[in-house]
Amino acid sequence: MPSILFVCQANICRSPAAEAIFKYLAKQRGLLSKLNVSSCAISADKLGSHPDPRMCKTLEERRIDIDGEAKLFKLAYFHEYDYILAADHLVLNVLHYRARSAQEHAKIHLMTEFCENLKGQDIPDPYRKAGLEGFEEVCDILIVCCHHLLDLLYPNSAKKKPVRH
Numbered sequence: 001m002p003s004i005l006f007v008c009q010a011n012i013c014r015s016p017a018a019e020a021i022f023k024y025l026a027k028q029r030g031l032l033s034k035l036n037v038s039s040c041a042i043s044a045d046k047l048g049s050h051p052d053p054r055m056c057k058t059l060e061e062r063r064i065d066i067d068g069e070a071k072l073f074k075l076a077y078f079h080e081y082d083y084i085l086a087a088d089h090l091v092l093n094v095l096h097y098r099a100r101s102a103q104e105h106a107k108i109h110l111m112t113e114f115c116e117n118l119k120g121q122d123i124p125d126p127y128r129k130a131g132l133e134g135f136e137e138v139c140d141i142l143i144v145c146c147h148h149l150l151d152l153l154y155p156n157s158a159k160k161k162p163v164r165h
Contacts, residue, residue: 047070
């Protein structure tokens, strides 16, 4: 069973949105029970906080459920997850700094890594922006990235069900 961990700075915007979107898309493809998916933070600033209300509203408009509380990355996650996906280069560098072996380093990727047209790009952090535009942009990017990751993990699953927003 593939296991995926999405990681951002505080685990209240990008990584919980990525987790929610990935689960939503996996469910549409009939794959949710075949995956272990979670999210966490590299910073303890918002531990225990729920996802940002603006991200909740943005995902709710797309009929995607988001929940959970911000939690901190643990070194044990290097053994628990196959893919550790960073929202941006800052998070990526912190994760690489914490990795202790070549095997752990090999699990770390940007969230955009498997998306040819976005590869190497950061997922923008919408937290300090006014309005919902930044959150909508992040969701649009994450939907594309999550589709590509699901296609990589389960290449024959893409045509099962259409995505409806």
